[in-house]
Amino acid sequence: MICRMKLSSVAAAVCLAMLAWTSVCSAAEPATVLQPPVLKVEVLQRPAAPADAKNESSEAKIARALESRVRLELVDASLDDFCRELAKQFGINVVIDREALEEYGISECDPLDFSCRDLPTKTALQAALRTLKLTWIIHHEVLFVTTEDVAEESTEVIVYDVADLVTTFRADGTYTIDAGPLHDLITATAEPDRWVHAGGNGTIEIFEADRLQVFVIMQTREVHEQIRRLLAMLRTYVPKQTPDNKTTSRAGYIEPRVTEPKALESPEEEKIHRALSKRIDVDFDQVPLSEFAAKMGALMDIEVRLDKETLAEFEITPDMPVTLRVSSISAASVLRLALSDLELGWIVKDDCLLICCLDYAHENPMVMIHDVADLVETGGKGDEPDFEPLMGVITGSIQPEWWADMGGTATIMPLAGGGSRVLVVSQTWEGHEQIRNLLAQLRKIRREGQGRPMPRERKPASTRPDKA
Numbered sequence: 001m002i003c004r005m006k007l008s009s010v011a012a013a014v015c016l017a018m019l020a021w022t023s024v025c026s027a028a029e030p031a032t033v034l035q036p037p038v039l040k041v042e043v044l045q046r047p048a049a050p051a052d053a054k055n056e057s058s059e060a061k062i063a064r065a066l067e068s069r070v071r072l073e074l075v076d077a078s079l080d081d082f083c084r085e086l087a088k089q090f091g092i093n094v095v096i097d098r099e100a101l102e103e104y105g106i107s108e109c110d111p112l113d114f115s116c117r118d119l120p121t122k123t124a125l126q127a128a129l130r131t132l133k134l135t136w137i138i139h140h141e142v143l144f145v146t147t148e149d150v151a152e153e154s155t156e157v158i159v160y161d162v163a164d165l166v167t168t169f170r171a172d173g174t175y176t177i178d179a180g181p182l183h184d185l186i187t188a189t190a191e192p193d194r195w196v197h198a199g200g201n202g203t204i205e206i207f208e209a210d211r212l213q214v215f216v217i218m219q220t221r222e223v224h225e226q227i228r229r230l231l232a233m234l235r236t237y238v239p240k241q242t243p244d245n246k247t248t249s250r251a252g253y254i255e256p257r258v259t260e261p262k263a264l265e266s267p268e269e270e271k272i273h274r275a276l277s278k279r280i281d282v283d284f285d286q287v288p289l290s291e292f293a294a295k296m297g298a299l300m301d302i303e304v305r306l307d308k309e310t311l312a313e314f315e316i317t318p319d320m321p322v323t324l325r326v327s328s329i330s331a332a333s334v335l336r337l338a339l340s341d342l343e344l345g346w347i348v349k350d351d352c353l354l355i356c357c358l359d360y361a362h363e364n365p366m367v368m369i370h371d372v373a374d375l376v377e378t379g380g381k382g383d384e385p386d387f388e389p390l391m392g393v394i395t396g397s398i399q400p401e402w403w404a405d406m407g408g409t410a411t412i413m414p415l416a417g418g419g420s421r422v423l424v425v426s427q428t429w430e431g432h433e434q435i436r437n438l439l440a441q442l443r444k445i446r447r448e449g450q451g452r453p454m455p456r457e458r459k460p461a462s463t464r465p466d467k468a
Contacts, residue, residue, distance in 0.1 A: 037111070038075035041085045044118055045069040058093070058141035065090035066122035066143075073115045074128060080108040082128070083145060090121075097146035104147055106132055116303055116352070120268065123351040127305075130350070137221055152194065155201065155218050160227070163213040165234055165417045177213060178417070179206045182234075185413050185424055186215070189367050190226040194219065229266070230424075233369050237420035268351035275300040276332040276353075276429070283325045284338065290318035292338065293355055300331050303352035310360045316342060332429070345428070362402060363409055365426045370435060373421040375442055376414075385421050387414035398434045399427070 046068045050056055056064075068090070074082060080096065087094040096108050114128040129135055135151045137144050166179040183206060187195045194200035202219040217227065280299050284292060290306060297304035306318055324338045335346055335355075345361035347354050376385040391412055395403045402408035411426045425435060 035075075037077045037081075038073055039077040039081055039085060040071070040073040041082075041089050042071040043068055043089055043121075044071055059138055062090075062092050062138050062143050065092055066120070066125070068121045069118055070121050070124050071117055072119075072124050072128060074112045075115075076111040076113065078109045079106075079112060079132065079134075079145070082112055083108075086125070086143070093142040095142045095144055097144060097150060100147045100150045101134070104133070106134070106147075119303065119351050120266075123266070123268065127350040127352065151222075152220055153201065155220055156224065157216065157218045158224055160215045160217060160231065161213070162215055162231070164238055165231065165415075166213055167418060168416060169419060177208065179208065179213060179215070181413075181415055182417055183215070185415055186217075186227060186230065188411060188413055189424055189426060190219075190230060191223045194223055230367070234415065234418075234420065234422070234424075237369065237371055237373075237422050238418040239420070266351055269348050272300075272302050272348050272351075272353050273429075275302050276330065276335075278331050279328050280331050280334060281327040282334055282338075284322050285325070286321040286323055288319045289316075289322055289342070289355075292322040296331070296335070297353075300353075305352050305354055307354050307356040307360065310356050311344075314343075314357050316344070316357070332433075336430075348429075361428055365410055365428055366432070367424065367426045368432045370423045370425060370439065371421070372423050372439065374446075375439065376421050385414075385416050387416075387421075387423065391423065394423075394425075394435055394438065398438060399431050402427070402431065 047064050049064070050060075083094040083096055086092075098108060101108065110132055112128055112131060114124075114131055116124050116127070119127075125136055129145060133148060134145060135148050137146065137151050137154050139146075139154060162179065162182060163177075165182055167175050167177050169175045183204060187197070187204060191200075191202075192198055195202045195204070202223060203217070204219075205216040207214050207216055217224070219227070278300060282295075282299070284295075287295070293304045293306050308318065311317070320342060322338050322342075324334065326334065326337065339345060339355065343358055344355055345358045347356060347361050347364050348366060349364065372387075372390060375390055376387050377389075391414065395405070395412060399408075399410065400406060402410045404411050409426070410428075410431060413424045415422050415424060425432065427435070
């Protein structure tokens with residue numbers, strides 16, 4: 001009996017001790033509190049409504065909403081809730097393509113994690129949806145959220161007036177019309193793999209008649225946007241008309257006036273490229289890569305993000321340290337120096353600067369137009385410019401291994417339509433900077449050097465006899 005009582009006392013003591021220990025552990029390790037999702041859509045600026053807003057079509061209303069500017073903060077916010085909030089904020093219909101999402105194992109309940117301070121709505125929407133490998137189109141009077149594959153199959157036909165870009169005036173006032181070079185340029189620079197000849201479904205047809213020179217193009221929304229930008233940029237290089245309404249001819253010995261290179265990009269992306277030239281001071285000491293991106297964004301006053309998906313493929317995490325201490329150098333140089341140790345680069349995409357792997361940066365070059373009217377010569381008749389010598393110098397000396405002829409992704413194409421003489425180049429940011437510097441050196445030597453005008457009648461180039 002006494003023995004049993006002693007055992008009972010011991011058991012009770014053990015139980016009390018265990019309870020006490022459990023209490024201590026509970027106090028030391030509080031239970032994890034689940035944070036509620038964050039879903040904030042703040043409209044910063046709206047385009048003015050048209051005078052006849054009552055008669056505005058649903059498609060036009062959606063397009064106008066997409067031109068507004070927003071601030072987004074999404075943390076574990078479901079896709080469905082996000083779409084409902086967009087519909088509420090802009091008074092438009094937003095529909096999720098549930099059937100297409102289901103085929104890819106994506107649910108309307110999947111969480112979105114994305115934030116931006118100030119971006120056009122269409123850009124912010126594209127970037128947020130891309131985290132789930134989704135995109136959007138305007139389809140049957142609604143904003144349709146769907147997969148990238150479905151979007152690539154959704155095309156529209158647009159007619160583009162290109163008369164000013166395919167007409168070349170001679171010195172005597174006559175002119176020629178040749179749409180072929182512009183046709184080839186568009187299909188080579190605006191998503192080359194989405195045209196029929198490359199296995200895609202986009203088409204481009206040339207139609208010429210009296211007072212009518214147009215392209216009829218069937219393509220996706222995204223490609224049409226690139227085509228609009230390309231044509232707008234090219235038009236900035238077409239000579240202005242003189243007061244007597246005659247098109248200025250570039251023939252003759254007068255050196256043409258050239259303009260700075262221009263990128264095929266949105267106003268937001270233009271702001272990013274201006275920010276890359278801004279001189280800044282930095283002091284990073286073992287700063288996590290994610291924090292580096294945030295601080296660079298603040299210093300440059302742009303959106304800077306990590307391409308977490310491609311970085312993860314190379315086992316690069318947001319907490320990897322960055323160390324750099326420099327003052328009064330360009331933001332572009334800061335990025336090169338800070339990211340080189342991690343073998344990273346950057347591209348401009350979705351109106352933000354995206355830090356990514358170097359290979360991905362080379363696989364996603366940017367298109368820029370370089371005015372070379374003063375550096376290319378005309379043929380014997382004074383009409384046809386010869387771009388080949390200059391193109392050979394560029395491709396032979398600027399990142400030679402990255403050009404398409406060598407198995408890379410960079411391309412270079414000439415265009416002389418409308419009196420302009422430009423090179424449309426698809427290259428990395430660094431490649432474009434090297435081209436800019438090369439052209440600047442050529443112009444300086446032409447301006448200050450001892451060169452003479454080339455003779456009109458040239459003798460055949462002498463060849464060196466083969467050595468025995």
